[in-house]
Amino acid sequence: MDEKEIKILAIESSCDETAAAVVVNGRDVRSNVISTQIPLHTLYGGVVPEIASRKHTERINQVITEALKEADTTLDDLDAIAVTYGPGLVGALLVGVAEAKAIAFAKDLPLIGVHHIEGHISANYIENKDLKPPFLCLVVSGGHTHLVKVADYGVYEILGRTRDDAAGEAFDKVARAIGLGYPGGPKIEQKAKEGNPQAIAFPRPKMADDPYDFSFSGLKSAVLNYINGAKMKGESYNEADIAASFQKAVIDSLVDHAMRAIDEFGMDTFAIAGGVASNGTLRSAMEDACRKKGVKFYHPSPILCTDNAAMIGAAAYYEFLQGKRDGWDLNAVPNLKLGER
Amino acid sequence: MKILGLDSSGLVASVALVEDDTLVAEYTTNYKKTHSQTLLPMMDEIRKMLELDLTTIDAIAVAAGPGSFTGLRIGSATAKGLGLALDRPIVPVPTVDALAYQLWGTDCYVCPMMDARRNQVYTGIYRFADDGLETVLPQCAIGIDEAINAVNEKDHKVIFTGDGVPVFTEYIQQNCCVPYVFAPAHRNRQSAASVAVLGMQYYKEGRYVSAAEHAPEYLRVSQAERERMERENAERNSGTQN
Numbered sequence: 001m002d003e004k005e006i007k008i009l010a011i012e013s014s015c016d017e018t019a020a021a022v023v024v025n026g027r028d029v030r031s032n033v034i035s036t037q038i039p040l041h042t043l044y045g046g047v048v049p050e051i052a053s054r055k056h057t058e059r060i061n062q063v064i065t066e067a068l069k070e071a072d073t074t075l076d077d078l079d080a081i082a083v084t085y086g087p088g089l090v091g092a093l094l095v096g097v098a099e100a101k102a103i104a105f106a107k108d109l110p111l112i113g114v115h116h117i118e119g120h121i122s123a124n125y126i127e128n129k130d131l132k133p134p135f136l137c138l139v140v141s142g143g144h145t146h147l148v149k150v151a152d153y154g155v156y157e158i159l160g161r162t163r164d165d166a167a168g169e170a171f172d173k174v175a176r177a178i179g180l181g182y183p184g185g186p187k188i189e190q191k192a193k194e195g196n197p198q199a200i201a202f203p204r205p206k207m208a209d210d211p212y213d214f215s216f217s218g219l220k221s222a223v224l225n226y227i228n229g230a231k232m233k234g235e236s237y238n239e240a241d242i243a244a245s246f247q248k249a250v251i252d253s254l255v256d257h258a259m260r261a262i263d264e265f266g267m268d269t270f271a272i273a274g275g276v277a278s279n280g281t282l283r284s285a286m287e288d289a290c291r292k293k294g295v296k297f298y299h300p301s302p303i304l305c306t307d308n309a310a311m312i313g314a315a316a317y318y319e320f321l322q323g324k325r326d327g328w329d330l331n332a333v334p335n336l337k338l339g340e341r
Numbered sequence: 342m343k344i345l346g347l348d349s350s351g352l353v354a355s356v357a358l359v360e361d362d363t364l365v366a367e368y369t370t371n372y373k374k375t376h377s378q379t380l381l382p383m384m385d386e387i388r389k390m391l392e393l394d395l396t397t398i399d400a401i402a403v404a405a406g407p408g409s410f411t412g413l414r415i416g417s418a419t420a421k422g423l424g425l426a427l428d429r430p431i432v433p434v435p436t437v438d439a440l441a442y443q444l445w446g447t448d449c450y451v452c453p454m455m456d457a458r459r460n461q462v463y464t465g466i467y468r469f470a471d472d473g474l475e476t477v478l479p480q481c482a483i484g485i486d487e488a489i490n491a492v493n494e495k496d497h498k499v500i501f502t503g504d505g506v507p508v509f510t511e512y513i514q515q516n517c518c519v520p521y522v523f524a525p526a527h528r529n530r531q532s533a534a535s536v537a538v539l540g541m542q543y544y545k546e547g548r549y550v551s552a553a554e555h556a557p558e559y560l561r562v563s564q565a566e567r568e569r570m571e572r573e574n575a576e577r578n579s580g581t582q583n
Contacts, residue, residue, distance in 0.1 A: 054556070098381075101381050107426050
């Protein structure tokens with residue numbers, strides 16, 4: 001079938017990455033530019049919203065210009081402008097939203113506001129041309145932990161979410177406690193390679209009232225208590241064993257929830273997404289579990305797991321096909337719910 | 342020459358188009374909606390009403406700070422997006438200068454005050470000379486006491502304007518020793534027309550930047566940076582004592 005090429009410029013600024021990408025027909029990424037602020041926030045042990053917002057404002061035009069150049073295109077060749085409008089840090093989101101609206105306004109292009117999590121889920125479409133809904137998706141990042149049934153493009157049913165800390169947030173907090181610094185995810189994963197995941201029996205929290213909800217703050221407290229206990233007794237503790245055992249507890253919990261949902265809802269396809277999805281140990285644990293069930297398993301490359309704009313362009317394409325258009329009064333919605341309009 | 346002016350530095354949202362010595366359109370609201378919901382719809386209204394071809398604009402003038410951090414960023418990011426799409430430069434106009442410029446021609450000194458919280462104001466002192474606006478005290482973030490001391494030192498009648506006036510009326514009444522008046526409603530808040538007219542002057546003087554280069558002038562570091570610097574200073578001082 002010969003379909004018209006839909007070329008979208010997507011902008012993402014919900015947290016600490018300023019990003020822009022050009023995506024054709026939702027799956028063909030022509031450019032994916034990410035300007036990270038991580039070194040800046042490392043000084044503070046986490047993302048400082050005001051600093052993030054300021055940096056987005058300074059960098060955004062360069063990032064967009066680079067994305068257009070890399071894609072060998074201009075604003076005149078585009079069919080739409082897409083932008084993340086939530087959830088995220090409100091000040092950070094507003095920079096991308098104001099910029100995207102002004103470009104769309106000046107070029108008379110349709111504007112499409114995209115949900116950040118929908119972007120993460122859609123990151124899977126980019127490298128897996130055969131992936132189509134329905135499938136089950138686990139979104140795990142520094143700000144989010146969602147188990148989502150993707151019924152169709154743009155149609156989501158949230159089966160479970162975290163009651164407290166996001167999985168990535170727990171990684172950050174434990175990394176800080178054992179002196180590994182920010183960002184915690186990659187540092188814990190690295191340290192865990194030297195440790196024994198069976199060394200310490202940390203809890204695997206379960207929610208009695210909702211089998212698909214997550215909780216990581218109890219686990220995080222157990223790790224902190226373990227460290228404080230050792231310190232008070234004047235005992236030394238093995239950081240690598242803590243990292244490995246903590247990571248194992250998180251992964252066990254994520255795998256267990258996902259596999260039970262696959263069984264209950266009879267899903268034959270499963271994908272992971274979000275920053276924590278670039279954790280190699282998590283990926284192989286999910287891959288093994290899926291193989292045992294004969295379920296197809298998908299995951300994006302690490303560059304598409306982190307916050308990026310290509311995933312926003314992927315999600316925006318399906319919104320575009322369904323006729324979603326936003327007005328010049330599009331606002332940032334810091335606590336936007338998935339599936340809400 | 343056509344200059345599009347924007348000001349979203351405070352509660353007011355304002356958009357204006359100035360062509361040479363004519364104000365073609367100005368749309369100003371002072372309402373609880375966020376600038377994200379007002380600024381561009383207002384600009385769209387102007388575009389439709391004037392049947393404006395945006396590519397005929399020479400530059401975008403924006404109130405570039407100080408002001409509400411978020412408000413400034415919405416204005417700046419809007420200006421940067423327009424500048425990128427239209428390939429036009431940005432003229433950053435100091436917010437306090439633009440407030441003062443609304444009282445063009447007065448014999449009085451002008452002291453705009455924007456509420457900067459923590460008992461501070463974003464302020465400056467200006468007067469009008471033969472060749473226009475003259476800066477006596479450049480815009481700065483200082484305590485209300487310092488601001489009034491600076492006004493008193495000038496020993497000259499002054500007009501106070503800006504959203505800091507209602508916040509500090511009592512303090513001004515009790516401490517201002519020179520004759521003063523408060524600017525009336527049509528002159529006491531941000532106006533994009535003032536930004537655009539001043540912007541046109543700056544543009545002709547070559548005081549503009551590319552859309553990519555532009556960023557607001559906050560006059561203040563973030564709270565996290567301030568606390569970090571204080572902590573580092575304290576550590577340094579305790580280090581020298583040991």
